[in-house]
Amino acid sequence: MISGYTKPGFESVQEAFIENFELRNELGAACCIYYQGEKVVDLWGGIRNEATGEPWEEDTMVLVWSTTKGLSALTMALAHSQGLFDYDEPVSKYWPEFAQQGKEKITIRQLFAHQAGLVAFDELGDKEVIANMDRLATILARQKPAWKPGTRHGYHALTLGFYQSELLRRVDPKGRSLGKFFQDEIATPLGLDFYIRLPEDIPNTRLATLRAPKFGISAMRTAPVRFILAAINPRSMARRSLVGTEFCLDEDRIYTRNYEVPSGGGVGTARAIAHAYGVFAAGGKELGLREETLQELKAPPVAPLHGFRDVALKTNTCYSLGFSRSLPKDPFRPASAYGMPGTGGSFGFADPQYEIGYGYVLNGFGTSFPTDPRSNALCAAMYRSIGVTDLYSDL
Numbered sequence: 001m002i003s004g005y006t007k008p009g010f011e012s013v014q015e016a017f018i019e020n021f022e023l024r025n026e027l028g029a030a031c032c033i034y035y036q037g038e039k040v041v042d043l044w045g046g047i048r049n050e051a052t053g054e055p056w057e058e059d060t061m062v063l064v065w066s067t068t069k070g071l072s073a074l075t076m077a078l079a080h081s082q083g084l085f086d087y088d089e090p091v092s093k094y095w096p097e098f099a100q101q102g103k104e105k106i107t108i109r110q111l112f113a114h115q116a117g118l119v120a121f122d123e124l125g126d127k128e129v130i131a132n133m134d135r136l137a138t139i140l141a142r143q144k145p146a147w148k149p150g151t152r153h154g155y156h157a158l159t160l161g162f163y164q165s166e167l168l169r170r171v172d173p174k175g176r177s178l179g180k181f182f183q184d185e186i187a188t189p190l191g192l193d194f195y196i197r198l199p200e201d202i203p204n205t206r207l208a209t210l211r212a213p214k215f216g217i218s219a220m221r222t223a224p225v226r227f228i229l230a231a232i233n234p235r236s237m238a239r240r241s242l243v244g245t246e247f248c249l250d251e252d253r254i255y256t257r258n259y260e261v262p263s264g265g266g267v268g269t270a271r272a273i274a275h276a277y278g279v280f281a282a283g284g285k286e287l288g289l290r291e292e293t294l295q296e297l298k299a300p301p302v303a304p305l306h307g308f309r310d311v312a313l314k315t316n317t318c319y320s321l322g323f324s325r326s327l328p329k330d331p332f333r334p335a336s337a338y339g340m341p342g343t344g345g346s347f348g349f350a351d352p353q354y355e356i357g358y359g360y361v362l363n364g365f366g367t368s369f370p371t372d373p374r375s376n377a378l379c380a381a382m383y384r385s386i387g388v389t390d391l392y393s394d395l
Contacts, residue, residue, distance in 0.1 A: 001021065001045045001046060001055075002014070002017065002018055002021075002043060002044075002045035003043070003044055003045055003058065004030075004041075004042045004043035004044055004045075004058075005039075005041070005042045005043075006040070006041050006042075006043065007038075007040040007041070009040075009385055010033070010040050010041050010381075010382070010385045011385075012381040012384055012385055013031070013033065013041050013043075013378060013381045013382050013385060014041070014043060015381065016377040016378050016380070016381040017029075017031055017043050017045070017378060019377065020374040020377065020378075021045065021046060024373060024374045024377070025364065026046055026362065026364055026374060027046055027047050027050060027211050027362070027363055027364030028045070028046035028047045028048050028055075028056035028060070028062075028208055028362065028363045028364065029044070029045065029046055029056070029270075029360070029361065029362040029363070029364070029374070030043060030044035030045075030056065030060070030269060030270040030271070030359075030360070030361050030362075031043045031044075031270055031359070031360045031378050032269070032270040032271040032273070032274035032275070032358075032359045032360075033274055033356065033357070033358055033359075033382055034274050034275060034277070034278025034279075034281070034282075034356065034357035034358075035278075035354070035355065035356055035386065036282060036355045037278065037282045037355065039271075039274075039275070039278075041382070042271055044056050044057070044058060044060065044270075046364075047363075048060050048207075048208045048209070048363070049208065049209045050209065050211055050363075051209065054205075056208060056363075057206075059193060059206055059269070060206060060207070060208050060269070061193060061194075061195075061202070061206055061207055061208070061267050061268050061269055062207065062208040062210075062267065062268075062269075062346075062361050062362070062363050063210065063248060063249075063255055063265070063266070063267050064266050064267070064268065064273070064342045064346040064348075064361055065245075065264045065342035065343040065344060065346065066157065066263065066264050066340055066341065066342040066343060067266065067273065067340055067341060067342030067346040067347060067348050067361075068161070068196060068261070068262065068263060068264050068265060068266030068340075068342070069160065069161065069262075069263050069264070069322060069323075069340045070273075070277070070322075070323060070338075070339045070340035070348050070349065071182060071186075071194060071196065071266055071268075071273070071276060071348070072160075072161050072164055072165075072178055072182070072196065072262040072263065072266075072322060073112070073164075073321060073322025073323050073338075073340070074182075074186065074276055074277070074280060075164075075168070075178055075181055075182040075185070075186060075196075076112070076164055076167075076168065076178070076321070076322055077280070077289075077293055077296075077297055077321065077322075078181075078185055078186060078287055078289065078293075079168055079171065079172065079181065080293050080296070081284075081287075081288070081289045081290045081292075081293035084168075084171040084172060085108060085167070085171050086108070087107070087108050087109040087112070087296060087321065088107055088108070088109055089107065089108060090104065090105055090106060090107055090108075091103070091106050091107070091108055091111055091163075091167060092104050092105075092106075094167060094170045094171050095141070095166065095167055095170045097137070097138075097141040098140075098141050100141055100142050101142065101143065101144035101145065102144070102145060102148075102149075103116070103118075103145060103149070105149070106145075106149045106150075108167070109302065109321070110149055110150050111160070111163060111164075112160070112164070112319075112320070112321050112322040113153060113301065113302065113304075113319045113320055113321070114153045114154060114155055114156045114160065114310075114317075114319045115149060115150050115151075115152065115153045115304045115319075116145060116149045116156070116163075117145030117146040117147040117148070117149050117152070117154070118140075118143055118145055118146070118156060118159050118160075118163065119146055119154045119155070119156050119157070119159065119237050119240070119311075119312050120146075120158075120159065120237060120240035120243065121139060121143060121159065121240075121243070121244075122143060122144070123139055124139070124243060124244055127247045127256075127259070130162075130244060130247065130259075130261070131259055131260075133165070133166070133169065133177060133260075136162060136166070137166045137169075140159075140162055140163055140166055143159075146237065146311075147311070150304055150305060151304055151305040151306055152304050152305070152306050152309075152311050153304045153308070153310060153311070153317070153319060154237060154310055154311035154312035154313070155310055155312040155313050155317065156263070157242055157245070157263065157264070157312070158242065158243070158244050158245055158261070158263050158264060159263070160262075160263050160322070161178065161261060161262025161263030161264070162261075162262065162263070164178055164262060164322065165177045165178035165179070165260065165262050168181055177197075177260055178196060178260070178262045179195070179196035179197035179260040179262060180197070182196050183195070183196070183197070185287070186276060186287065187272070189286065189287065190275055190276060190279060190286065190287075191275075192268065192271075192272035192275060192276060193268050193269045193271065193272045194266060194267070194268025194269065194272035194273065194276070195266065195267050195268060196260060196261075196262055196265065196266050197258060197259065197260040197265075198255055198256070198257050198258070198259070198265075198267045199257060199258065200257045200258060202257070202267075204253060204254055207254045207255060207267070208363040209254055209363060210249075210344070210363050210365065211363055211364045211365055237311065237312050244261075245261075245264050247259065247261070248261055248264065248265040255267055264342070264343075268361075269359075269361065270348075270359035270360055270361045271359065272359070273348035273357075273358075273359030273360075273361070274348065274357045274358055274359035275357060275359075276348075276357065277339065277348055277349055277350035277356075277357035277358060277359065278350070278355075278356070278357025279357070280294070280297070280350045280352075280357070281350040281351055281352045281354075281355045281356055281357050282355045282357075294352070296321065297321060297323075297338055297350075297352075298336035298337075298338065298352050299320070300320075300335070301318050301319065301320035301325050302320070303318075308327065320338065321338070322340075323338035323339055323340055323349075324338070324339065324340050324341065325337075325338055333379075333391040333392060334351050334353050334354070334391065336351070336352050336353050337349050337350065337351040337352070337353070338350055339358070341371050341372075341375075343365070344362065344364075344365035344366055344372075345360070345362050345365065345366035345371075345372030345374060345375055346360060346361045346362060346375075347359075347360045347371065347372070347375045348360070354383075354386060354388065356382070356386075358378075358379065358382065360374075360375045360378055362374070376392065379391075379392055380392035
C-alpha cells in the first residue's frame, strides 16, 4: 500500500503516514519533505480512485483547493523579486481601472493579506466569464469592497487569485497570467508536476478522484458555530465567497482543463509543493530570488486595524503576502513559516528557520477546521526527526 523513500532519521514520518491509513481514515495520499535543500521524505500510497480501486502512483496528481494559494503567492513573490512591483504601492499604480468604488488606495500588501474587502463577486456569471480574462478584469475592477480596506480582514476564498493574476498580467512584460507565469518561471525550471491551469494532455489515469467533495462544507465538524451558520446561508459572505469553486470539477475528465483558478484550482503532487517551498526556504538560488523578497516573506504580518478576527471565517486568522501565517494553535507553529492549507486537508508550507519545504496531498476529504489531524501528525513527526521538540508538542 505504501511506496516511496524515507531518509534514515525520518522513519517516524513514514510511521505517521502509515498510521494515517490505519487510524485516520486515509484513502489515498502523498507526503514529501525537503530539508536543507535535500529531499528526505517522498511517500505515496492508498487508493487513487475509490470507485475502481486503482492505486495511488508515484506521479498521481490531485486537486488541492486552497493549497493552490500558496503556489500562487510564491509566484507573486518571484515577480516581486524580479522587480515587477512593490508590495507597498497601490494596486491602481499598475492597474488604473482598479481605482473604482473606493479602491484607489488599496495597497498590494493589503490585497494579498485579505484586507481589501473583495471577498466575493457581486457579479460573476458562468464559467466562461472566468475563462475570459479580459472580461473578468472588468468585473474585478468594478467590485465594491465589503468594508473599508485595511480595517478588517476576511478570507478571499476565490477572488484573491484572480486579482493577483490580473495584477501580474499588467506588470509582466510578456503579459502572462499567474498560471502561465508559474509554469514558465517556477514549475518548468524546477521540474514540478503542478499546474494552476491543467493542460489537455494530462490523462485521467494520472488524476486522483475526490471522495465526496463538499467544497467548504466538509471541513465544518470542528469549525466555529458562527462559521457553520454562515456557510449554510446562501447570502452570507462566507458562502458567497465560494461561488465558482465547483467549476474546477469536470464529470468526464475529473478536473477542468485549460481553466485557471489561482486561488483553488491547482492540481499536482506533494513532491512539487514541497520542492517549490523547499527552494524558497533554503534561499531560492535556483530561481534567483533576492534577499529582500525572502525577508519580506518571513517578516511579521501587518494586522488590520481591528485585529485578526476573520469576518468571513468567523475565527482568528492571520495572512501576509498571500500566505497563511502563525497564530497560537495554528498549523505552522514557527513564526517565520508561510504556506497555505486547503479544503479537505492538503497543506504546503516553507519554514525558513529550519529550511523545510513540506507538501501533503490527499483525495479523502477530512472534516477538521482549519487543519487536518493527518497532516498535523506528519508535521509533528517531521520536526521530531530534526530534533525540534517544542513544535506540535501536544501531538
